[in-house]
Amino acid sequence: MIAIEKRWAEAVLSGFTAGGAGDPRLPLEGVDYPGAIASLVDHGNAISAVGVRLALCAIATAPAWHWGQPRTMVELAPEERAALLTELLEHHTFAVRELAILMKIQAAMALFGSPAVRLASTYGRTAGRRAVHLRTVGGA
Numbered sequence: 539m540i541a542i543e544k545r546w547a548e549a550v551l552s553g554f555t556a557g558g559a560g561d562p563r564l565p566l567e568g569v570d571y572p573g574a575i576a577s578l579v580d581h582g583n584a585i586s587a588v589g590v591r592l593a594l595c596a597i598a599t600a601p602a603w604h605w606g607q608p609r610t611m612v613e614l615a616p617e618e619r620a621a622l623l624t625e626l627l628e629h630h631t632f633a634v635r636e637l638a639i640l641m642k643i644q645a646a647m648a649l650f651g652s653p654a655v656r657l658a659s660t661y662g663r664t665a666g667r668r669a670v671h672l673r674t675v676g677g678a
Contacts, residue, residue, distance in 0.1 A: 539579065543591065544572040546598035549611040551575070553619030554645040554675050565654040574648035593637045600626060620675050627675070642675075 539547070551571035555564075575594060579587045600622055601609040611619055626638035649655045 539572060539576050543575070543594060545612050546594050546610070547572040547575040549614070549619060550594065550597050550623075550641050551645040551648055553611065553614075553616065553623045554642055555649070564658055565652070566649075568654060569648050569652045571645065571648045574644045574651060577647075578644060590640070593640050596634075596637050597623075597626065597641050604629075624675050 548571045551574065552566075552569075555566060575590065578590050582590065598611045601607045601611065601614060601618075604622065604625065611622070614622065623638060623642075626634055627642070629635050629638070650659075650661065
């Protein structure tokens with residue numbers, strides 16, 4: 539991935555955690571959002587790699603085409619990114635909703651790729667569970 543794609547991936551995927559507005563105990567430091575996109579690009583075929591890159595580009599530039607603001611997701615505050623992603627997940631155009639859902643799935647993959655997040659979530663454990671909740675964005 540090129541540098542701009544890494545910045546876009548960080549901005550877009552971290553937007554699904556609503557700027558950390560969920561449970562403050564959830565350790566979001568060290569979550570590799572660009573790595574989640576890079577893994578999908580690197581392990582898919584050439585067509586899927588192009589599709590993922592185009593999806594990332596479309597969502598990263600959504601402030602320009604959806605809100606009419608000459609900005610990208612990188613330039614938005616965390617709360618603005620969360621609000622925009624919510625709108626995209628509920629967009630009237632099916633393709634836009636699907637692109638946003640693809641990015642949301644990759645955000646989940648990045649989060650659960652982090653050992654600290656998995657530990658805090660108690661995923662896979664039943665004894666001594668400590669509930670940690672993310673605030674949902676977009677209800678999807």
